[in-house]
Amino acid sequence: MSLFEVSNLEKTYFGEITDTKVLRGLTFKIEKGEFVSIMGPSGSGKSTLLHILGFLSDHTSGEYRFNGKRYEEHTDTEVAKVRNSEMGFVFQSFNLLPRQTVFENVQLPLMYSKFPEHEWEQRVKEVVEIVDLSHRLEFETYKLSGGEKQRVAIARALVNNPDVIFADEPTGNLDSKSGQAVMQTLQQLHDELGHTVILITHETKTAEYADRMIRIVDGVIESDEKIANRREAKSEFIK
Secondary structure, eight states, X not given: OOSEEEEEEEEEEEOXXXXXXXXXXXXXXXXXXXXXXXXXXXXXXXXXXXXXXXXXXXXXXXEEEETTEEGGGSOHHHHHHHHHHTEEEEETTOOOOTTSBHHHHHHGGGGGSSSOGGXXXXXXXXXXXXXXXXXXXXXXXXXXXXXXXXXXHHHHHHTTOOSEEEEESTTTTSXXXXXXXXXXXXXXXXXXXXXXXXXXXXXHHHHTTSSEEEEEETTEEEEEEEOTTOXXXXXXXXX
C-alpha cells in the first residue's frame, strides 16, 4: 500500500463567468520514505496539488487515497487530525508569529497533538536542535534571518513527528546560501530521519535535492522520473 495514491485526479475552480481547470487527470503513487519534488512553472497546478495531498483542499473528480483511505471517507475531525499529526507543512512565507519566540512558535502544534504537556518542552528542544537553532530558542522570530525563519518553520513542521513533510517553495524568499542550507536540512530529514518529503518548486536546482521529480505543465504530468545525480547535503546541518 502506497502512502499517496492518486488516480485521474482533477481540480476545477468554478467561477461566475468561466470555470478554470487546474489539474487534468493526474495519476501517480508516492511511497513512504520517498523524497519527491513536484516541479513546474507558475500556474502549472503544483501548489493546488500540494493542497489536495495535504488535506487543505478537495479535488473535483478522480480518486485520492492517503494511507489506503479515500479522502471522502474521512470525517472533518479525521481530516484535522491527519493534517496535525501525520503531516507537517513548510511554506514560502514562513507563517510564523513574529512577536513570539522560536520556542513558542515551534510549540504551537503540540497544543493540538497526542503528546502530553509534560513532554512539550523536551520535544521542542529536540526538533530545534535538529535544525541547528538551539542558540536562538528564546529569540522572537522577527529578529531572525530569512534562512533561520524557514528552519524554525521546518522545526514546527517536525514537532508532531509527522509521516510526511510538505515544503511549498521553501527557498522562494531566501538568498541562494540560505536556500541551500534549507534544502540540505530537508534532504537530511529524509536521508537520516526517514521522513517522506514532498517538495513544490519551480527551480531545477532546488528540485534536484530530491530522489524523484514529477514535472507538471498546464495541470498535466509531463514527466515522472528518478533523479540520477541528486544534489548532496552536507552533514553539519543535522547534528
